[in-house]
Amino acid sequence: MTTTPAQARTMVGTAILRIVPDADVDGVSPDADLRQTFDLDSLDFLSFVELLTQQSGVRIEEDDYPELATMASTQAFLARRSG
Structure with missing residues (x-):
């Protein structure tokens, strides 16, 4: 199933909110x-990756981590990989 950019943004927001419940996901440029904005340490980031994998069904390898740097790049990655 193909993921749209809007669906990908929702997945990213949901994952962030599971880790940082009071995060202002809608206000993020x-x-x-993402790591700096939400003060994600390495364990938080791994949880973020696991949550995205569960939601999207996309296997995310360590080599893919740089593509998860920003909201825009993460959305693009999920949309591209799910299609």
């Missing part, structure tokens, strides 16, 4: 660094 598409180009903001």
Whole structure:
């Protein structure tokens, strides 16, 4: 099943909110660094990756992590990989 950019943004937002419940996901710039914006340490980031994998069904390898840097790049990655 193909993921639209809107669906991908929802997945990213849901994953972030599971890790940082009080995060302002809607106020995040598409180009903001997710790790810095939400103060994600390495374990938080791994949880983020696992949550995205569960929601999207997309297998995310360690080599893919740089593509998960921003909201925009993560959305594009999920949309591209799910199609």
